[in-house]
Amino acid sequence: MAAPESLVYERPESFTETPTHYCPGCTHGVAHRLVAEVLEEMGVTNRTIGVAPVGCAVFAYNYFDTDFVEAPHGRAPAMATGVKRVLPDRVVFTYQGDGDLASIGMGEIVHAAARGENITVIFINNANFGMTGGQMAPTTLPGMKTTSSPNGRDVESQGYPIRMSEMISTLDGVGYCVRRSLHDPKNIRLAKKAIRTAFETQVRGLGFSMVELLSTCPTNWGMTPVNSLKFVEEHMIPAYPLGDYKVSEAIKQVKI
Amino acid sequence: MAKELWKGNEAIAEAAVRAGLQAYFGYPITPQTEILEYLSRRMPELGRAFVQAESELGAINMVYGAACAGVRVMSTSSSPGVSLMMEGLSYIAGTEVPAVLVNVMRGGPGLGNIAPSQADYNQAVHGGGHGDYPRIVLAPASVQEAIDMMGLSFDLAEKYRMISMMILDGSVGQMMEPAEMPEMKPIVERNWDWATNGALNRERRILSSIYIEPAAEEVANLRLANRWKEVQANEVRYKEYFLDDAEIVVVGFGTAGRVSLSAVRAARAQGIKVGLLRPITVSPFPYEVIDQLTGQAKAFLVVEMNMGQMLSDVRLAVRGRVPVEFHGRPGGMVPFPDEILHEVQRVNGANLSVQTDPIDGWLARMAEVK
């Protein structure tokens, strides 16, 4: 075996040994790993409570070595509110997809943000309902084919995509709200830094924090994992521009 | 402590606080809004959690989160709001965490009205959320009883890791009565061995209502079924009035039971051998005592402020041995003692059959109510 000092990277300890149920190449796994690394680096794994959603990440609780609860579809921010209000010194985060957060859970996310709940939300935007087999989500791009928009999303009858980060960032309770992407190494590094900043926002009591992550769904998009990354770069990012939508003055002072 | 004049809703709120309520999440809806208003002052002054949620969906899921964290938590609502909470209640039941919910019932279905009703009996006792799950349901008939049941609700919820509901109609919530508050109980750190409050110096915990393997879900369902047998064996509560020699047994819960008592007293004064059974726990339902009363009674009269919901449970206990008659005022109407007295007199004088559907006779009699 290699000498310990030669180790460059290994699976984070705050990840359990359970292999994920995600399809090969799905960037949910990358997002999970980044959250696990951040919790470990901040030394808060043993005082973190995660809130799993309904959707592909429904089994997220199997993968993080933290306490976890599992919310009804869309209700994770409300459940997280309940946990955080009675355990204010713990770290509480939700991990939600776009069906969960931007469709059925729109009320809960907006009001948790508006109340400035000191929770962190990891929002996975992969432009469809993954778990149920690739139906149209509020985030589905115009013209994008899904199993419930078989001719492509027709904005005349099926409406327009919702840009959550832009919307959430208008609320005064929000301390930190950014959009990042998981499609290449540089952006994955930026995503991790954003996740770290979001959790730092929470532990400092600086308000609601959300990181939207543009993510892939190779199976339901009908693409290879590698081509899915290209789709994110070429089609998702133009529709969902990456950037810092809200970084409060207090958080700008935080050095990571 | 001395008796004071308490409004039902505020009494419930203060009684919950004194029972050690650590977190409250609610949403305004008539006729229970005073609970929310009262706790919006009281909880922060004690340093306890209070959130006016964005909806009943939000409120019940905040309850769910706080229940998973292992604290004494409650929400309150009224009929339409409780319907919205059913999703959360099913998840709470499936996760086997304790939570208390008060439903100050109003007339329905739909938006209905804001008058007193008992039309959510079936939703509370038999139905509600999806899936198989039992829950404890208490039905107070006075402000004092509501106060006394608040602490009991938390104790039962925690003892059986189960939802404990209190259903009362809007009149109990809105009326003012002299009542005695219990002493303030200190908050107790319960350190439950199941709570997800951070894996400090212990293995991590997961609280979820998912059993993706049907065989495991069956095991979980059977665990609930067995726990319910324990509740049935130990927690049935009811009040008996004039039942020793009663030949007619009136059965009514909450306000319907309370109004019936006036009628029973009046009937006794006329020499009619009538008594009253008032279930305190409508779930677990006092089947056994009704079964025993069937031996002495020549007829039952069920009085409810609905279209005959608890009636089914009484009939289940009576099993066709003697006639079960029904008098109900649905839609937000409250029966008067003299109309119940009239019903008692009718049942006393009639030659009743066990073959007829009590609803048919009731509807025929109600045709005159215009």
Add this chain to the structure above:
Amino acid sequence: MPAKGWIEVSDLYCKGCELCISACPQEVMELDMSRLTPKGYHPAHTFKDGCTGCAICALVCPDAAITVYREVTKAVPAAG
């Protein structure tokens, strides 16, 4: 001289998605078509020398399947 590195790919976690292969700056990775993991995937591996231990494969891996090592050259202690 470029750093010399090596990787270990876990058969338990690797799903053969090829994201590491396309991301590898040294282009030294491919799927090992001669092997199947217990789950039935051809796992990723390095098929030739040139790995620098840059850990980009691990960075893009959705399954945290890759452990990365780099040869350590003893640092010269700074003079007093």
